[in-house]
Amino acid sequence: MTEQDRDLRARLVAAGIELVTEEGVHALGLREIARRAGVSHGAPRRYFPTHRELLAAVARHGFGRLTDSMAGADALAATTGADPRSRIEALARAYLGFAAANPGMFELMFRHDLLEGSGSDLRRSTLPLFLTFVGLVAEVHPQSDDPTAATAALWANLHGLAQLRTWGSLQLATGDDGLEPLLRAALDAHLGPAAR
Structure with missing residues (x-):
């Protein structure tokens, strides 16, 4: 080329x-x-050669930015001596922050119906980040038989919060757009209550 x-x-x-x-x-x-x-x-x-390949190239850019944002949040939390649960919270906030700041890109990145068959393996680009989450969840719950499933459930919850906020559904259900109480509830549900 x-x-x-x-x-x-x-x-x-x-x-x-x-x-x-x-x-x-x-x-x-x-x-x-x-x-x-x-x-x-x-x-x-x-x-x-296909429209999907161009969309995948655009989405790859978004995944790179999301990964950088979350890796930066995790590195900052780790350098301040944060425990695994606090690091997960920092990652979750970075994820939700990216979704709020980039709603169109966020939607494209997870529209596998638009990206499937693009010849691009976008899922691999986020696997290291997901595995970081899995490791932290395993530290929070060392007795867990399947930290991967627990992490996927937490991620699905976070993704749902991000998407529902974008669509305006959270405001309809809760009366405001604030995610703080919902984020705390999601983390408590998946990780147990935070030590106070």
Whole structure:
């Protein structure tokens, strides 16, 4: 691939990132991405044989940013001597913060119906982060037979909170958008009550 090809490929991904950030997943049509990148509507097919491959490249960028955000939160918590439960809380806050700040990207990243068959293994990009969660959950509950399942349940709960907040459903159910009591309840439900 030539320098010009790499540049055009990067411009297409950047246009997709801009679109999903400004307008959401529904705006990620090939023609609109090409228009934003300043190329012909057929150009994306030269660099991304399928629409899903281009969407996966955009989502990969989001996964990189989420991983960086969560890794930074965990590193900060670890350097302050936080216990495993506090580190999980820091990771959870980073996850929910990313979802709130990047609703379009967050939706795309987990829309496997749009990304499946892209030839990209996006799931592998987040596996190390998930395994960090598993290790911390195992430290909080050393007697657990299956810390992976417990971690997946916690993650599903956090993801649900993030998505319901984005859709405005939490405000309808609880009367406000505040996640703090819900985050504490989710952590207590999955990890046991925090030591006070």
